[in-house]
Amino acid sequence: MRMYRNHVGGRGWRFDGLRTLLAKASPVRAGDQLAGVAADSAEERAVAQQTLAEVPLTDFLDDPVVPYESDEVTRLILDGHDRTAFRPVSGLTVGGFRDWLLDAGNAPGLPALAAGLTPEMVAAVSKLMRLQDLVLVASRCQVTTAFRNTIGGPGRLATRLQPNHPADHAAGISASILDGLMYGNGDAVIGINPATDNVPTVARLLHLLDEVIQTYAIPTQGCVLTHVTTTLQAMERGAPVDLVFQSIAGTEAANRGFGIDLALLREAADAVRELGRGPVGDNAMYFETGQGSALSADAHHGVDQQTCEARAYAVARAYAPLLVNTVVGFIGPEYLYDGKQIIRAGLEDHFCGKLLGLPMGCDICYTNHAEADQDDMDLLLTALGNAGCTFIMGIPGSDDIMLNYQSTSFHDARYLRQLLGVRPAPEFERWLAEVGIEAGDGALMPAARLPRVFRHIAVDH
Incomplete structure (x- = not known):
C-alpha cells in the first residue's frame, strides 16, 4: 500500500x-x-x-x-x-x-x-x-447494443416501459403496457418487477410479455426482473426468456449477498444466448446497480460507495449486456441524502459506465423519505439527456405503485425527444409509424386516430 x-x-x-x-x-x-x-x-x-x-x-x-x-x-x-x-x-x-x-x-x-x-x-x-x-x-461515448432492435445509436434515446402491478395482475400490467406504447415508450425493454418472485409467476409474466410482443410484432424485448436463478429455472421449463436480469455490485461479498457469483452470471449469459431469440443481436443480459449496495450489505471493504459502484460496471461489461442502469435514488437518503447528491451520483454513474464501454441508462428516481422532489429529477433528466444517456424509465404517472418510489413518466421521454431531437430505437420508430402511434415527424397521433389493433390488449388478459 x-x-x-x-x-x-x-x-x-x-x-x-x-x-x-x-x-x-x-x-x-x-x-x-x-x-x-x-x-x-x-x-x-x-x-x-x-x-x-x-x-x-x-x-x-x-x-x-x-x-x-x-x-x-x-x-x-x-x-x-x-x-x-x-x-x-x-x-x-x-x-x-x-x-x-x-x-x-x-x-x-x-x-x-x-x-x-x-x-x-x-x-x-x-x-x-x-x-x-x-x-x-x-x-462523446457512444455504445451500441442489439437484440430485437438496436439500442444506443447516434441521436437515439430508448425507454424501459415499466408496467409493475402490486398483485402481478395481468390486466393491470397490460393496461400499463398499452399506455406506455401509446406514448412511444418501450424500445429498450418492457420490464416487469414481479411482486411475487417464484417460477410459476415469473413464467406467467414472461408468457404475457411474449404474447404482446409477438402478437403485435413489436421490435422490442421483454424481461421479468427476477433473480437470475429463477430465470434459469423458467428457461428450463420452456418459458420465453429474452433477457436475463440481475442486480449486481462491485465486490464479491456484496454479490454473494445478492445470491450470485461470476460463474452463475456466465452460466445465465450462455444459456440465454443459446435460445437465439434476438434477430438483430445477441446482447441478452440486463443489469441494475446502485450506489450504496455494497455498504448496505456490509461488503464495501472501506471503499467509498461511488468507487464500489464503478466496480460493478466491470462485472457488467464481462457479459456484453444489452442494458445497464443505475437505479440512482432508489436505495434511499441513508446513501444519497438529497436531490443534490442524487443528481451528482446519477451523472457520475452514467459517465463511469459509458467510459467503461457500457450501454448505460439511469432510473432517475427518489424515495418518498429523501430530501428530493420532481424538480430535482427534471434537472437530472435534462442533464442525462444532454449526456447521451442510453435509456430512461417510463412509468405511469412517474409513480411506481408496486415499488413505491418516484421515477420518470411516459411523458418525460417525450419531453427529452422533443427538446433534443432524439428518437427511439430505429426499428421501434418504424413500428410506431407503421401502426399509427407516431406521425412521420415523431409527433403523437390524435387520440381519436390511435390504432384499433390494440383494442383488446388489456381486456384479453
Missing part, C-alpha cells in the same frame, strides 16, 4: 493508500459519511482531490482497493485489463487524464480506450470533474 502525502496551508496531509485517498476525495454523500470513510472537512476533501490529481494511472494497477486474493471482482478487473488499449493514457496522472478526456480531439479514441481502463481509474477522474465535465465527456 502506497502513502500519498501533500503539504497545503502549512499543514502536512497523509492518505494511506488509494482506498483512503479515493474516499476522502469523493464529493459529499451520506453513505460515505455513514461508513466513516468520508473527508472530515471541505479542506480535507479539497486536499485529497488535489493529491489524487497527481496520482499516476498506473498506480491503480498496482494498489487494488479490494485485495486481489480475496475478491473475484478485483481479479476480473486486473486479469482482464488490456494494456494495449491502455497505452494512449498510460503515462498520465488522474488530473492529466481529466484534461485528456476534455480535449475534443481525443474523443474518437474513447471506444477503443474502454478495455484499457479500470473502474477505479474512471471513478478517480470523475471525482475531479464538475457536472458539466461529466456531461460533456459522456456525450
Whole structure:
C-alpha cells in the first residue's frame, strides 16, 4: 500500500493508500459519511482531490482497493485489463487524464480506450470533474447494443416501459403496457418487477410479455426482473426468456449477498444466448446497480460507495449486456441524502459506465423519505439527456405503485425527444409509424386516430 502525502496551508496531509485517498476525495454523500470513510472537512476533501490529481494511472494497477486474493471482482478487473488499449493514457496522472478526456480531439479514441481502463481509474477522474465535465465527456461515448432492435445509436434515446402491478395482475400490467406504447415508450425493454418472485409467476409474466410482443410484432424485448436463478429455472421449463436480469455490485461479498457469483452470471449469459431469440443481436443480459449496495450489505471493504459502484460496471461489461442502469435514488437518503447528491451520483454513474464501454441508462428516481422532489429529477433528466444517456424509465404517472418510489413518466421521454431531437430505437420508430402511434415527424397521433389493433390488449388478459 502506497502513502500519498501533500503539504497545503502549512499543514502536512497523509492518505494511506488509494482506498483512503479515493474516499476522502469523493464529493459529499451520506453513505460515505455513514461508513466513516468520508473527508472530515471541505479542506480535507479539497486536499485529497488535489493529491489524487497527481496520482499516476498506473498506480491503480498496482494498489487494488479490494485485495486481489480475496475478491473475484478485483481479479476480473486486473486479469482482464488490456494494456494495449491502455497505452494512449498510460503515462498520465488522474488530473492529466481529466484534461485528456476534455480535449475534443481525443474523443474518437474513447471506444477503443474502454478495455484499457479500470473502474477505479474512471471513478478517480470523475471525482475531479464538475457536472458539466461529466456531461460533456459522456456525450462523446457512444455504445451500441442489439437484440430485437438496436439500442444506443447516434441521436437515439430508448425507454424501459415499466408496467409493475402490486398483485402481478395481468390486466393491470397490460393496461400499463398499452399506455406506455401509446406514448412511444418501450424500445429498450418492457420490464416487469414481479411482486411475487417464484417460477410459476415469473413464467406467467414472461408468457404475457411474449404474447404482446409477438402478437403485435413489436421490435422490442421483454424481461421479468427476477433473480437470475429463477430465470434459469423458467428457461428450463420452456418459458420465453429474452433477457436475463440481475442486480449486481462491485465486490464479491456484496454479490454473494445478492445470491450470485461470476460463474452463475456466465452460466445465465450462455444459456440465454443459446435460445437465439434476438434477430438483430445477441446482447441478452440486463443489469441494475446502485450506489450504496455494497455498504448496505456490509461488503464495501472501506471503499467509498461511488468507487464500489464503478466496480460493478466491470462485472457488467464481462457479459456484453444489452442494458445497464443505475437505479440512482432508489436505495434511499441513508446513501444519497438529497436531490443534490442524487443528481451528482446519477451523472457520475452514467459517465463511469459509458467510459467503461457500457450501454448505460439511469432510473432517475427518489424515495418518498429523501430530501428530493420532481424538480430535482427534471434537472437530472435534462442533464442525462444532454449526456447521451442510453435509456430512461417510463412509468405511469412517474409513480411506481408496486415499488413505491418516484421515477420518470411516459411523458418525460417525450419531453427529452422533443427538446433534443432524439428518437427511439430505429426499428421501434418504424413500428410506431407503421401502426399509427407516431406521425412521420415523431409527433403523437390524435387520440381519436390511435390504432384499433390494440383494442383488446388489456381486456384479453
